Amino acid sequence: MGTQTTSISVSPKPKRRWLKITARVLVVVFVLWAGFVYFMWRIMHRTPEQFGRVMMHLPWEVFLICPFETLWTRARAGTVHVGDSAPDFTLTKLDKSGTVHLAELNASQPVVLVFGSYT
Secondary structure: OOOOOOOOOOOOOOOHHHHHHHHHHHHHHHHHHHHHHHHHHHHHHHOOHHHHHHHHHOOOHHHHHOOOOHHHHHHOOOOOOOOOOOOOEEEEOOOOOOEEEEEHHHOOOOOOOOOOOOO
């Protein structure tokens, strides 16, 4: 009787190459998203005119991928609190005939600033 040995070849575990590729893609997507959110954060801290110029070129889908409301609330929070003196500013009159300076108005009479919507 002859003994015959058969070798059973066990295939190695399949390589998890797809996991590495997926992880790398997710890291790249996250870095791009974080960069875009940082870009939006910086834009929101600029003047309303500069912010508007950038936003008019972006599609509406930006609001789906960016935490827009949170960024906007924090960017425009400001440092003026109830009871504080209003910061000095100059505005153009509606008829474009001149400007109004808050310090000049406040020197001659009390000034009340009301911000809100009446619609």
